[in-house]
Amino acid sequence: MVTVRLFGMTKMLAGNQGTLSLALHDGKRVKDLVAVIDAAYPKIGELLQKKKVLVSVNQDIAHEDLEVHDGDEIALLPPFAGGNQ
Amino acid sequence: MSLEQVTKADQPVTGDEAMLVRVQREDFSIDEELRRVRARSKRIGGIAIFLGTARDRSKGKDVDGITFEHYEGMAQKKLREIRERALKDFGVIELLILHRYGEIAIGDNIVLIIAGAEHRAEAFQACKWAIDELKQITPIWKLEHTTEGEVWVEEHP
Numbered sequence: 001m002v003t004v005r006l007f008g009m010t011k012m013l014a015g016n017q018g019t020l021s022l023a024l025h026d027g028k029r030v031k032d033l034v035a036v037i038d039a040a041y042p043k044i045g046e047l048l049q050k051k052k053v054l055v056s057v058n059q060d061i062a063h064e065d066l067e068v069h070d071g072d073e074i075a076l077l078p079p080f081a082g083g084n085q
Numbered sequence: 086m087s088l089e090q091v092t093k094a095d096q097p098v099t100g101d102e103a104m105l106v107r108v109q110r111e112d113f114s115i116d117e118e119l120r121r122v123r124a125r126s127k128r129i130g131g132i133a134i135f136l137g138t139a140r141d142r143s144k145g146k147d148v149d150g151i152t153f154e155h156y157e158g159m160a161q162k163k164l165r166e167i168r169e170r171a172l173k174d175f176g177v178i179e180l181l182i183l184h185r186y187g188e189i190a191i192g193d194n195i196v197l198i199i200a201g202a203e204h205r206a207e208a209f210q211a212c213k214w215a216i217d218e219l220k221q222i223t224p225i226w227k228l229e230h231t232t233e234g235e236v237w238v239e240e241h242p
Contacts, residue, residue: 007154008226009237056224059159075156079239080220081227 002033002068005075010053013043024068030055031064033074044076053078101125105179106164108155108225110187112194118181122201125179131205133212137196139189143238146231153186153195156224160184163223167215175211177202182215184225 004020011018022036034055038045047053054077055062061077068074104121115136123129139151164182171180181199189195196219200212227238 005156007156007224008228009239012237056156056159059156059162073158075159075224077156077224078226078237080223081153081225081238 002070002072002074004033004037005073007075008078010044010047010076010078013047014041028067028069029064030057030062030066030068033068034064037076047078048076105181106161106168107183108157108160108164108186109183110185112185113183113197115194115197118183118197118199122179122181122199125201128203129178129201130203131201131208133200133202133205133208135196135198135212135216136194137216139191139193139195141191143229143231146229146233146236148229148231149191150230151189151191151195152228152230153184153189154226154228155184155186159224164219167218167222170218171200171211171215175200175202175214176207177211180211180215182219184219184223186225 001021001023004022006014006018006020014020020037022033024032024036026032026035034045034048037048044053048055056075056077057066057068058073115134119132119134122132141148164184168180168182171177177200179201181197183197185195196216198212198215198219200208200215202208202211229236229238
């Protein structure tokens with residue numbers, strides 16, 4: 001199981017849950033995590049696919065091929081308040 | 086992460102430096118923060134300040150309050166990175182960055198950047214770069230309370 005922290009609009013789209021506990025059965029990479037989230041929360045999944053929501057691992061933006069490990073600090077980051085100018 | 090990749094921004098900061106980069110709920114005193122920057126060096130001869138405040142209108146809608154949420158830990162880390170890059174790349178002597186979180190009333194302070202340099206050109210450049218960079222890389226989110234409901238800014242990609 002990995003724990004994923006949610007903020008802002010992703011928290012709202014997950015029914016105001018601050019964290020998700022997810023089981024990764026088919027691979028341990030960020031893209032596998034995204035697939036699990038997409039199945040459970042399609043609206044968040046769509047934003048992840050469009051790269052509007054980014055995944056961070058241990059407080060750095062993560063590439064989809066990065067492997068996640070037990071104890072990693074994982075979060076979903078919606079667009080920041082400043083946006084794109 | 087290899088040892089080489091661990092930057093100073095990853096390290097816990099204590100003492101005076103910790104006061105120069107803060108994410109806090111409470112309001113701040115611009116005079117007090119200005120004194121903090123001036124006290125860092127007598128070489129400072131030009132200081133540029135950016136103060137962001139809560140406005141009552143956004144994208145054509147009336148706003149009656151704002152709530153800021155941040156990612157504790159990562160937000161501070163990104164602000165430390167911005168300070169370090171400003172010191173290294175813009176030649177400023179000191180750069181202070183504060184950002185508030187929680188509920189902010191219209192007209193109240195949100196974010197403060199103070200850049201202190203030998204001369205004004207570096208201070209202006211660093212101050213502008215720092216607020217632009219803050220908005221790009223810092224995990225802070227803004228919920229606007231409007232007459233038509235609450236809206237996470239950038240909610241509709």
